[in-house]
Amino acid sequence: MTASIRILVVDDHILLRQGIAGIVAPEQDMEIVGEAEHGADAIAQFDRLRPDVTLMDLQMPVMDGIEAIALIRARAPDAHIVVLTTYHGDVQAVRALKAGARGYLLKSSLIDEMLTAIRTVHAGRRYIPADVAQDIAMHAAEDSLTPREIDILALVAAGQANKVVARELSVSEQTVKAHLRTIFQKLGVGDRTQAVTTALRRGIIRL
Incomplete structure (x- = not known):
């Protein structure tokens, strides 16, 4: 039997963490192995658990998601991190991807899309929704704000x-x-x- 994809969920809202746990529970190839409520906690849990995939919120107290992503990737360059956020913006997506995220997903996404993103990133590929990728491409040649x-x-x-x-x-x-x-x-x-x-x-x- 193939080992399950071990998932760490990082979000400061307990209801969202519980919701993700409920989504993952029926999936035979996945399991939630840990939770964290902010970026500093995420780093500690990652070091302890070494999950296969980390679902990371961006806006959190103590330490935000982008800083946590960068620090985790510095410790574990092969870490598979999927951003799970309410914010659609292309600039935020680029920041997260530059920090080391392998996927970018909106919290409003369908359940199937989240599960697909987890499996895709676990397999070593990137996962960026088409509309987010289009926004990134649309603004790629523009001068960014200082x-x-x-x-x-x-x-x-x-x-x-x-x-x-x-x-x-x-x-x-x-x-x-x-x-x-x-x-x-x-x-x-x-x-x-x-x-x-x-x-x-x-x-x-x-x-």
Whole structure:
């Protein structure tokens, strides 16, 4: 009999962890061997259990998923990690994949898709849903926002006026306005509201 795929589930919501356990339970080729509620806990559980596949949320307390993925892959370059997130954005997906994730899956996905992703990644292949892959490809040739531009956009998203943003970042208001013009151009938008909406959708910033 073929050994089961041993799965570690990492998410700060116990109901979601229980839901995944319920989905996996009937599958003869899978078993949940451990759970973790944040990234630091995930690293400790990974070291202890050495699971075949880790399902990793991104937004968690203590340590987020992307940092945990990078640290796990540094310890175990062959670790098979599938991101399981509510966030669709291409920028967030790219960050996760660069950190070392082998798969990217939305929590809204169908049960069959999650099971397929687990089996695909366990077999050594990547799993990225077609719509996420399309979004990544669509924006691949675009100039990404700089860290300073992201800082400015995050403050704008928080409702701060240009003069407040300037004071927070110790720059002139004209510098903020110049950065905003560049941000609008890079994102293909015409105003602050569109910039924030686009950045949130793509996972460039988070509220």
